[in-house]
Structure formats: C-alpha cells, structure tokens
Amino acid sequence: EYVNIVEDEVTDFSLESLTAEDWKIYRNKEYGFEIKYPKFFTVIKAKDYYGSDYYSSIYYGSIVDFQTKEYSCISGIEVEEKSIEEVEKNIDADLSSPGNYLVSKKEISINNYKGIEYRSGFYEGGFTSITILLPHNSKTYIISSCEESELEDIFNQMLSTFRFLE
Numbered sequence: 001e002y003v004n005i006v007e008d009e010v011t012d013f014s015l016e017s018l019t020a021e022d023w024k025i026y027r028n029k030e031y032g033f034e035i036k037y038p039k040f041f042t043v044i045k046a047k048d049y050y051g052s053d054y055y056s057s058i059y060y061g062s063i064v065d066f067q068t069k070e071y072s073c074i075s076g077i078e079v080e081e082k083s084i085e086e087v088e089k090n091i092d093a094d095l096s097s098p099g100n101y102l103v104s105k106k107e108i109s110i111n112n113y114k115g116i117e118y119r120s121g122f123y124e125g126g127f128t129s130i131t132i133l134l135p136h137n138s139k140t141y142i143i144s145s146c147e148e149s150e151l152e153d154i155f156n157q158m159l160s161t162f163r164f165l166e
Contacts, residue, residue: 026064029165031079033141036161038154041066066158073127075145075155084116084135087142091118091131099123110134110159119147130155136164 026043027034037043044065065076080087095102103119115134122129127146134141143162145155 023161026066027165028063028077031063031139031141032137032165033077034161034163034165035077035158037066037158038068040070041068071148071151073146073148073151075151075158076143078142078144080140080142081138082140083138084133084140087133087140088116091120091133095120103128108132111163113162113164132159134162 022039023036024039025034025036044067045063063077063079065074067074094100099122101121103121105116105118108115108117110132113134113136115132118129118131118133120129120131121127127148130145130147130152132143134143143159145151
C-alpha cells in the first residue's frame with residue numbers, strides 16, 4: 001500500500017457531475033481514520049515522498065496529501081502527538097509572523113467530531129488556507145486545504161466522509 005497514482009486525465013468536471021463511483025476511500029489503520037476522495041486526485045503518502053518526484057510538492061508533515069493538476073492547492077492530513085491546545089498555540093505563533101493573518105476561527109463538527117476551523121492568509125491576494133483541527137485519542141488530526149474555486153466544495157464533501165476507525 002504505497003502511492004496510488006491515478007493516471008486518468010480529468011480536465012472537465014464539476015462537483016455536481018461526481019457520482020458515487022467517482023470516489024475512492026483512503027484508509028489509514030496506523031492512525032485510525034478514513035476519508036473519501038475523488039478518483040481523479042493523486043494520493044501521496046508521506047513515506048513515499050523522499051526520493052520521489054513529489055518531494056518538492058509535499059505539505060510538510062502530512063501523512064497523506066490529495067492533489068490534482070486542476071488546482072495548485074494541496075489538501076492533506078497530518079497527525080500531531082499533541083493536544084489541540086498545543087497545536088492552536090503553534091498556529092497562533094505562525095499567524096503572528098509577518099505577512100500571515102487570521103481570516104476566521106470557529107468551532108465546527110464533522111460527523112459528530114468536535115473541532116476547530118482556522119482560515120488564514122499569507123499576504124494579500126494569496127489563497128486563504130483552511131485548517132481543521134480534530135482532537136482524538138490524545139492526538140490532533142490536522143486536515144488542510146484552501147479556498148480555490150471548486151476545490152473548497154470538493155474539500156467540504158471529502159470532510160463530510162472523514163471518520164475515525166474504532
């Protein structure tokens with residue numbers, strides 16, 4: 001179970017045109033979660049980054065990234081062996097760096113898992129990052145993407161399928 005590269009070139013799609021058959025399941029037994037993703041996304045796992053062509057495009061610290069040629073933004077999942085409060089302190093410290101700014105912060109619920117959503121930017125005109133923090137079993141799961149045309153809708157649909165394995 002390594003890199004799952006989808007060779008299908010999808011250049012014309014819309015969220016409305018996605019059917020149940022257009023979704024695959026990524027399951028990570030080590031960290032105990034699964035999430036569905038569109039079949040035209042490339043799935044890259046952290047252990048496959050090093051020495052691969054994808055090294056330059058990784059989101060630092062991710063266990064898995066979901067990306068497609070259609071969007072420059074990468075969606076990813078990272079797991080920190082930290083409390084959600086510790087992760088929030090790190091985010092707050094990052095947001096105090098020059099050029100970074102907080103757009104919004106709110107409590108959210110994804111499939112009855114309570115968490116926090118941050119939206120932040122880096123200088124004017126750049127993408128707004130979306131960072132979801134979900135605490136579970138003394139770890140914090142960080143699910144990230146950005147506001148980029150239809151990608152945010154796809155990301156929200158992916159989030160609606162996220163669940164912890166029990």
